[in-house]
Amino acid sequence: MHPSTPKPRLSFWQLWNMSFGFFGIQFGFALQNANTSRIFSTLGANPDELALFWLAAPVTGLLVQPIIGYLSDNTWHPTWGRRRPFFFLGALMASIALFLMPNSHLLWMAVAVLWMMDAGINVSMEPFRAFVGDKLDTSQQTAGFAMQTFFIGCGAVIASLLPTIFADYLGVSNTPVNGGVPDTVRYAFYAGGSVFMLAVLWTVFTSDERPPEDLEAFRRAKGKGFGHAIGEILEGFFHMPKTMVQLAFVQFFSWIALFAMWIYTTSAVAENVFGTTDAQSALYQDAGNYVGIMFAVYSGVSALAAFVLPVLARLTSRKMVHTLCLVIGGVSLASVFTIHDKQMLVLPMIGVGIAWASILTMPYAILAGALPASRMGYYMGVFNFFITIPQIVSGLLLGFVTKHFFAGHTGHTLALGGASMALAGILTLWVRDDAKAAA
Template identity: 80%
Template sequence: MQPSSNKPRLTFWQLWNMSFGFFGIQFGFALQNANTSRIFSTLGANPDDLAFLWLAAPVTGLLVQPVIGYLSDNTWHPFWGRRRPFFFVGAVLASIALFLMPNSSALWMAAAVLWLMDGAINVSMEPFRAFVGDKLSPAQQTAGFAMQTFFIGWGAVIASLLPTIFSDLLGVSNVPVNGAIPDTVRYSFYIGGAVYLVSVLWTVLTAKEAPPDDMEAFRAERARSKGLGHAMAEILGGFARMPKTMVQLAFVQFFTWIALFAMWIYTTSAIAENVFGTVDAQSAAFQEAGNHVGIMFAVYSGVSALAAFILPVFARYTSRKVVHMTCLTIGGLSLISIFTIHNLNLLFVPMIGVGIAWASILTMPYAILAGALPAKRMGYYMGVFNFFIVIPQICSGLLLGSITKHFFAGHTVNTLMLGGGCMVLAGVLTLFVKDSAAASAKDAGIKAAA
């Protein structure tokens, strides 16, 4: 891997090619986020069971991400490179899971496939974060993460709209028959599986990776790293050596992802009850609410795709911390406002605010973190950083169902408000993060001007 100071500046199309795989990854991720609770509910899950059933997603991330990061740091192949083998294997497994998910005939089957699907998405997604740190100098890293956010946004827009496109434009049935998943959802997942695989293959075949500067030293270190015991010692030992910036960002991520997990789990049931007046998952009204939530999620994803290239400009004039704090505050207040909205069209307004927050969530923490990590451990630490995404999701899965049932009397729109409050708190905590890379770049600019 080249030292950051020697990395060539990549063109727009090189950034495009190395990030395009995220279009497919987010296509699958968006189908999961917008439809998993709908699938669980259709198969008979109660609202207060949804958070527990969703535990598969964060637990697989907790187990998979640091291991995949560690393995990719210690991988090199003359053709496949370092990160791309994991892109490819994860894409194949995720595509299979996307075809299986809507054909689940029982709740336990859907939960099991969610484990496979989320684990596979993590295998291909985690190395993409490290890919930016590998290939780009600090001056281009924010742009690299912004390009990923652009593809994340548009992949999610199209995927979230698919059930509505099938029902409203193509006349496909949106009603569950004999308890089965509606055809609109099944066909959407089939398309998602194909798009996921093709998009990731695009990056695998068009983006090249530079070999380690000192191949002999790399091979020697890799030889020392062989063995499960050594690997686990390295993975666990890295927690004690986390950079200070990473520890500070952990608190921001914790409250941010409680908010996001609450939104993904409960928006469908909240809108069904708060706007459509039903809690019956077998009713046409509930399934219509599910389609509308897909449109809402498409709005926030589309806004994030547009904001991805605007936020770095604001960051240059203020700071990445100020931008992230502002965006999280806007997103949190927007989630809270859903409680007061009973008009379908007005529900798109808070999604604009959530989209602004989502763009920053996918860009700023990683840009701040990348500048604080050692280059040869980039994949590992990006994997460890995912702990601070999945741990709050696990806490949410264990607690939000009980909170919704006992404190909110089953009204899931109140859980969305709780999530909004957590996102605002995350925004405040951002101000306590030290962005060392930005400070160094600023000092360099002052010295250059002098």
């Protein structure tokens, strides 16, 4: 049941403060997405092994998200609140991992640190989604998620460009030495760890939280023990709202596409545009930096689109906006494998950015109105199963498909990802969204 006490309408700056932590979270997430395959390849991974090594990230999310969601639902501290303890602990873990990642000298070390980094990101990120549902009335939830998307875009733009900034403007070496990670990547991760922590602390100290409606009942429920908690977690899987089940299919195909993009764009661009598959070569590292620029473009577009999407949703509907954005993004991603001029690679990233903005906004806005307030964090965590499961499926299958169907040409894998994203857009038409798309 939703709380009976009306939620006050928040000002622009209150929305800003409660969302600013996402700037730091995305700093870490963008560095991970743009550089993990590059680091793995530099440390000796073959292209068909990359998807398997990336499994660390979604498997961690699969384990962490519903547990953290449940725990944050059942936490209350008069000073720290409900979600903010998890913001802080996740930021601390992720920041440490960001400092460790570029100092990995062996492949297995980098894979292990990816586990730690993704766990920290998930511990911080999942309660942030529930934070919007906690604090905002339905009429402001789309705007709340859009503000998060804005900060996600801004953080990703800067983080994705950092290796290029260090190389081109600060004279830092972009060449691997003795098989290690280039200094450009190393310094980018150091900056990312610092920004992640500081941005999350901003939200922790500038935002407050509403206590549970019935604090005594909340405390009684909290004291029921570990076995009861596990039972509640498992029981929730069988009572998901219908809207959540429908969105699960949309998320599944959306995230297969995104996972393919994050894993294979560097190797595809290195082969198709820079003419190399040698991860130790200077050309390959140049390709890695250029992929950072490409990812900065789609992230920048998403930051701008975040403020346009709620307006379009009011004029049409949230699911129509999501359908259109995913189809545009899918066609754009699929076109990457046909491009051999690096300047032209910016164009499809505009379409991908439009899709990314919608992926980060519309499903959560649609879902928030269909969830019980007392289990907002838990169901947001469960919902992210439909992000992690497709990534696990991709990790197990994309390497095989790339090797045996595409003869190792990862550009074709990107085209497959584009088709998957377009399919997700079509499936959105069957999603039920009863709430008004108010800002």
